Amino acid sequence: MTPSPTDSAQTDLAALLDREGAERELFDLLRIPSVSADPAYKADMTRAAEFLQRKLASLGFTARVDATAGHPLVYAERQNVPGQPTVLIYGHYDVQPEAPLEEWTTPPFEPTVRDGRIYARGSTDDKGQAYAHVRGVELLLSQGELPVNVKFLLEGEEEVGSPNLEPYLREHADELKADVIVISDGSRFAPDVPTVTYGLRGLSYVEIHVQGANRDLHSGSYGGAAPNPINALAEIIAKLKDDQGRVTIPGFYDGVEELTGEEREMWARLPHSDEEFAASIGVPALPGEAGYSTLERLWARPTLDVNGIWGGYQGEGSKTVIPARAGAKVSMRLVPGQDPERITRLIQEYVPTIAPAGVTAEVRAHHGGQPVKVDLDSPYVKAADRALTRVYGKPAAFGRTGGSIPIVAAFRSLLGAPVLLVDFGLNEDAPHSPNESFAVEDYHNGILTSAYLLQELAE
Amino acid sequence: MTPSPTDSAQTDLAALLDREGAERELFDLLRIPSVSADPAYKADMTRAAEFLQRKLASLGFTARVDATAGHPLVYAERQNVPGQPTVLIYGHYDVQPEAPLEEWTTPPFEPTVRDGRIYARGSTDDKGQAYAHVRGVELLLSQGELPVNVKFLLEGEEEVGSPNLEPYLREHADELKADVIVISDGSRFAPDVPTVTYGLRGLSYVEIHVQGANRDLHSGSYGGAAPNPINALAEIIAKLKDDQGRVTIPGFYDGVEELTGEEREMWARLPHSDEEFAASIGVPALPGEAGYSTLERLWARPTLDVNGIWGGYQGEGSKTVIPARAGAKVSMRLVPGQDPERITRLIQEYVPTIAPAGVTAEVRAHHGGQPVKVDLDSPYVKAADRALTRVYGKPAAFGRTGGSIPIVAAFRSLLGAPVLLVDFGLNEDAPHSPNESFAVEDYHNGILTSAYLLQELAE
Structure with missing residues (x-):
């Protein structure tokens, strides 16, 4: 034949x-x-x-x-x-x-x-x-x-x-x-x-800049009355996620493709142990979005992570300053159904609305990926x-x-x-x-x- | 005479x-x-x-x-x-x-x-x-x-x-x-x-250190599953004050000498304008503890200000890192009735209890003043x-x-x-x-x- x-x-x-x-x-x-x-x-x-x-x-x-x-x-x-x-x-x-x-x-x-x-x-x-x-x-x-x-x-x-x-x-x-x-x-x-x-996953990478007073202030002479841009930045960052680990930016999850039952079952069968994963990076627990397994959080759910933060005095010892400004680099991993440009726009619109009184907050776009x-x-x-x-x-x-x-x-x-x-x-x-x-x-x-x-x- | x-x-x-x-x-x-x-x-x-x-x-x-x-x-x-x-x-x-x-x-x-x-x-x-x-x-x-x-x-x-x-x-x-x-x-x-x-005012000056994983992680490979110490630090800082501008550390206000009516009236008569004060430092509003005037906030009320913060990547451009650790310098101005050593101990006890899952937080005492x-x-x-x-x-x-x-x-x-x-x-x-x-x-x-x-x- x-x-x-x-x-x-x-x-x-x-x-x-x-x-x-x-x-x-x-x-x-x-x-x-x-x-x-x-x-x-x-x-x-x-x-x-x-x-x-x-x-x-x-x-x-x-x-x-x-x-x-x-x-x-x-x-x-x-x-x-x-x-x-x-x-x-x-x-x-x-x-x-x-x-x-x-x-x-x-x-x-x-x-x-x-x-x-x-x-x-x-x-x-x-x-x-x-x-x-x-x-x-x-x-x-x-x-x-x-x-x-x-x-x-x-x-x-x-x-x-x-x-x-x-x-x-x-x-x-x-x-x-x-x-x-x-x-x-x-x-x-x-x-x-x-x-x-x-x-x-895709990516939207931005920087948040918070401006307080027009100059660094003495925390004794002004503390309690002047806005503190680091406290404000912390508040903004904390507000970007809720206590279920979900991103709070309005519209953030719009269009996100949910996992199919088939995918969830398939991934659940993979040889993965949360205990071993946590131990491999030396952490006592794996926080994350409620309702999803670790692999689902890693592969199919969008994230919001602060990759860098700065403001005020970072040297040895103490300096009693209320700095004029503070900033952070923030990356959001995106999943199918999310568009990096749209997500960047959403966070740019949202952050100024949650900035505490006395400071101004601005989000600058870095780069993105589909x-x-x-x-x-x-x-x-x-x-x-x-x-x-x-x-x-x-x-x-x-x-x-x-x-x-x-x-x-x-x-x-x-x-x-x-x-x-x-x-x-x-x-x-x-x-x-x-x-x-x-x-x-x-x-x-x-x-x-x-x-x-x-x-x-x-x- | x-x-x-x-x-x-x-x-x-x-x-x-x-x-x-x-x-x-x-x-x-x-x-x-x-x-x-x-x-x-x-x-x-x-x-x-x-x-x-x-x-x-x-x-x-x-x-x-x-x-x-x-x-x-x-x-x-x-x-x-x-x-x-x-x-x-x-x-x-x-x-x-x-x-x-x-x-x-x-x-x-x-x-x-x-x-x-x-x-x-x-x-x-x-x-x-x-x-x-x-x-x-x-x-x-x-x-x-x-x-x-x-x-x-x-x-x-x-x-x-x-x-x-x-x-x-x-x-x-x-x-x-x-x-x-x-x-x-x-x-x-x-x-x-x-x-x-x-x-x-007196002073308690401390540093908060937050430890996440045992090494810097890639925010793509780990984001969503690994704890982020910067997000955690922001959450801790945000939780240290409530929406009335009051410090939330249990016992923080115990013993604080309240202003007398005489003092409040005396200060209210001083030539002070909130508008001019805000304009002099270039801010649109003066946030602060509810129920107190600006001079009262400055002179007679305790504060909590972040004086410095750091973590992750602070350079030009972007780096998709979940850092292993983050930290902040925090000063609390104290008023009569508060003891710096006691306040330092209170924040040292409190911060670990509000640290999100997956990270450990520690408060190191710097110095204080009565x-x-x-x-x-x-x-x-x-x-x-x-x-x-x-x-x-x-x-x-x-x-x-x-x-x-x-x-x-x-x-x-x-x-x-x-x-x-x-x-x-x-x-x-x-x-x-x-x-x-x-x-x-x-x-x-x-x-x-x-x-x-x-x-x-x-x-």
Whole structure:
């Protein structure tokens, strides 16, 4: 019987993995100290980009290194299956600085395997995870043509805030057109939990400024009669949440997508312990919005956190001053259904109305980011589920993440395609820290996941 | 008829003033740049002390310059009238630094008269006011023996916090024994209002420290689930006062001496305008404790003001951090009936009980000071009233001050005598600022007031 595409998609690719070759190549890439933050490594940035460009070209991709105002990025495409979906794989080849060097057990740019883990800067973030996709494509190509059209976008400035990515996306929007975008640049929920991350929170970041008197006053001569902007700021901040942990800004929750029963049940089944979570950050209790579990609070509920506060005398000893002004930085994490610009406007309108008598309060907008969610019923999510099931022998968990990944929102808005976050790493990989590592098994499972995912996306 | 003591006390001393001599001598003293904060002026400090010692010796006082661990102080006494009260006059010969020099119209140590005002550093604070007492004594001596025993204590470190005064008071408590202590080192209520200040607020100064997680957390990954110590601190501060502006610490108001109807009426008659007061500090309203006027809030009611606050990110731009800790400096002005140590203990007990779940809050004691009040019916207050009436042709106003003057509480507690604050200056003298000045008339009225006060205290 001639193998049909469906049969081919069911081939067990695990047996075909070239483990030794996949590790050797990744180690070569990890040896290039492509630290984007440090100008001393400029030449290494180019070396890393060219390494990837050559590899993808050797796999039959049209591949090039594109200059930007900063570090170059690698673009490659192989579009041999018209009518099939196009998948854009995003990753980054730049890494965090290696400091503090003395805390590394083995040198950060000499990859070393200990206890089943590859120790090297960039091993998990993001060279290891990005290269798993390169090897996943190679694995499929060893069996014939790719089942979908594939594009790679591998940038060199993720660790410095991707300052040139948005302009690039705008300029190359046509070329980068895809049906779905796949990113593997984070951590799955737990070691034995294959995970699809289908949502990110958005952000509204503002500053509150409170003005009292026209100058600093002596707290003896004026205390009791003059308005105190720090007391006033504290009052304003305290009023921004009620005793149920809910944000009090009128209209704040308007349009917020409530969790479905299915999602709540799904998350309740995840291996999570409030006790362990509290212990891991050293707190005696986990306050938060009433009526929601910790994961729900983290992934699906908006927040209001003060990120910084200042006013008056902060030095040693005492100074009896009623300062003229005080301020705070406040970030609100947003969830699907909330718009950052609208939320920013709402807090700008609300704060002056709750400022105590005698002071004036003003809210200055900083920046924002859209929340992102992929429909759980979308074929892309289901394809990822099937791929992960084939690798791990169990269905995927579907979680979200509490953070905001600006590039994801940028992809979403500039390229108009859904973004699938399929992470191969783990928190214990310690990205950004000394002794960053990536489990050898996670690397190979990443290669397999990539190959199966491309197969499943073809269905 | 031989003049009796009573008759002599009724002599109009104004006609006997040696205005020219009094001004010439004060100018000589003002020319000595006795800046206690600046080691460059060390020799001038000694010169100023010796100037005063020689002058008092020339008036028949036993006078000496006493070394301390810092700048010397001048002690002098003339005790020729056994059976009569002893009056200790305190003042200071050191002055504030002159900076910013470029803002002075005429040099700070070249006293210049313009528009009836003596412009010079120290003219009002406190050389001019202290020297008025020296010349007041001289005026009386020109008519015969002093009516009371007089001691002078003129220190050289008031502008640097009087670090060596308390040890000196302890060591010389017997020698400094007095029935009443007179200090002229401040401002009277208004130009046409001769004032006796009969009360000072005390102080409890503390720091609140709030601890959240064991490290700074990412507000995306943890926001909504992890406790935020800044939000918690704001909530704690907001809870320390109710919506009537009253402090909520249990027991805070226990024992507070309520104002008498007489005091309230007396203060209500003082020339004060809330509108002008608010305008002078540039605020649209004067919040404060309900049920009390502005002067009552300033002089007779305890306060709770945050003097400094900090936590998280205070730099430019944004950082999405939930910090591990936050803190604030808090001062409470206290009134008669409140004890600083007790109040400090009360807030230390209360704050942990109102800390939101998930954080721990701790209050660290800084320092405190006792509130001071002189009985309005005391013979000393009445003597001051009569003396001021003789100078200004109208009765004195009796006010208090909102600040805490640590040396007053020290005099009170270490020497056990009541302290009379009879100020000759005005706020518009701008002590501590460039172009400090003292009205020539206020100087001569100060001399007269001093002489009359010593006469009246003999009665």
